[in-house]
Amino acid sequence: MNDEKLKEEVRKACEILRNGGVILYPTDTIWGIGCDATNEDAVKKVYELKHREDSKAMLVLLDDVGKLASYVTVPDIAYDLLEVNDKPMTVIYPGAKNMAKNLIATDGTIGIRITSEAFTKALLYRFHRPIVSTSANISGEPSPKCFAEISDAVKAAVDHVVDYRQGETANPAPSSIIKLGAGGEIQIIRK
Template identity: 30%
Template sequence: MRILNNSKENIKLAGSEIKNGKIIVFPTDTVYGVGADYKNKNAIKKIYEYKIRNSKKPLILLISKIEYLDEIIKVENELEKEIIEKLSERFWPGSLSLILKKNRVKLKELNPEYDTIGVRIPNNKIALELIENAGGIIATTSANISNKETPKNFSELDDGFINKVDYVIKSEDEIIGIPSTIIEISENGYKILRVGSVTEEEIEELL
């Protein structure tokens, strides 16, 4: 494991290393996360092993720009498209996760037993630069061993976990630590699965 400060050079290095199959721990706007190449089966497997995570529990995707969304999802109709556009324009970057029907061809290595995928754009400069340098899309989850406390700052990272990964990007910035709101979107409309930073009132007012 190598700890990197959050210089542009180091973030660029970490992004390129994700493309090489490495596992990176990095800050987001909600928690410290662990990320890997979403197309790399072995890298994804390592995340599950390092976290001691149930293999049936899916990872999500973080993207750096809305343009990358079309590569990984399948939109069924105009209603679904309209809801996605409204929510993403209003709340991204930010702590809103959308559960969408996935493009199985593009995401064949990630959560193969699921037809949907969770996606969001984080509101964190380091995370956005890292993801962009990794190609714009990464697979991720929280940087902790399953069922242990979720780290919201660098000081809360567990040595037993981070000693397994390849790189850790250090940030002294305070992370808000409020979970993202989760909305599932389908051809029939939307359903709020978890209320977090974005409130139910904000969503209903918009939609």
């Protein structure tokens, strides 16, 4: 895909997100369902689309480590972990703030992944807010490993399907998941 096509897809997706819509988009792991992570109504739409209880938290994506402190309490160890990490890693942080209340776990935590994937990084940069990223499936069904495996029901339920990387058939690994305590305690959830 050329730069102009990428820019146009970012522009379209950004417009949908700003209007409280839901997108289907490629991430640094699998395809995701996303919305503005600061918009409670948009987050509710994602829970409804997935047929998922809103007590089950979803993660969000950011494009830059420097933006973390605007949304969570960042224990010092987090910066060290993010600096040495060489694959997608979701970190569950304490003290979530400035996000939709129905997105934050009951213990006040939220999972955030800093993305380096071209489309999501460009979208996040232009959007200026975190974006929800949850697997592109109905809860209880297997997570699709590529765009071709996403059900027609999910594709029809979103407001926009991003036209980028749809032909890829790779089987990306899920992110590792680490939970950090306010004092820097580390709990490995998924390697």
